[in-house]
Amino acid sequence: MIKRAILFGGKAIVSVLDTTDTVNKAIDIHNFSQPVARAMGKALTMTAFMSGNFKGQGNKLTIIIDGNGKGGKAVLCGDCGAKVRGYIENPKACAERDASVSEIIGKEGSLNVIKDFGLKEPYNGLSQLVNGNIDEDFAYYFTASEQLPSAVALGVKTEGGRCVKAGGIIVQPMPNCSEEEIFVLQDIVRNFTDVGELLCEKSADEIMEFYFGHFEISRLPDIYEDYVCSCSRERIEEMLIALGKEELLAIIKTRGAIEVGCEFCNKKYVFETEDVKGLFDGN
Ligand SMILES: [Zn+2]
Structure with missing residues (x-):
């Protein structure tokens, strides 16, 4: 489920995602170790966010995260409407211990985003990984490659091999957003240090109202993300x-x-x- 709203009467868009069911579907298919489930859960949440913003039916997103981490290369795809899927080279990496997302993804490498809008050439954005925790890597990607200084907080809470809660809070400025307003929004998002835990306490709707309700918000239609494969x-x-x-x-x-x-x-x-x-x- 992706909840979205426009802030400050059109200066920024906030998205609050609860991707718990999608991440559990991925765990069922790939049998991820718990550390890999947290890394791939974050990556799938980001894929849902980005493909959820697509307008055209045939639009396709491919994300390749190659950071030389314990999990190896991760490949994620998203179709218009936030229909996502993904795999990682070593789905069972670090099964025996509590490795961090950065350790699974690695930080020596790149984040490659390919958006295919059915034009002659697909859009191809490439940026260096910052620290492999995915949040900062994508925040940097948006700023460096798409000129959208975005605030990104993602989180996955796991227990006994299952995903208890997964999701994210992402704020992106519109062209007329001032630097002060960007700063205020980034500051708010910086405080979301554990989105998985937060989603255990508050629903995506409640998070939207509680933290962003006072910024002249107007809600956009919800998007229902899902793990869907397009093979046949x-x-x-x-x-x-x-x-x-x-x-x-x-x-x-x-x-x-x-x-x-x-x-x-x-x-x-x-x-x-x-x-x-x-x-x-x-x-
Ligand atoms: Zn398939």
């Missing part, structure tokens, strides 16, 4: 057809069948000799 047998078939019939039959000869797994949802697609021949019917 048809898409895999298109990919296989591009490889060519001979190549595919040769693979089947050595391996018995072609098995293609989806990294985002762990679904397996199996193609045997008859399936491959069927792909090239009439060709």
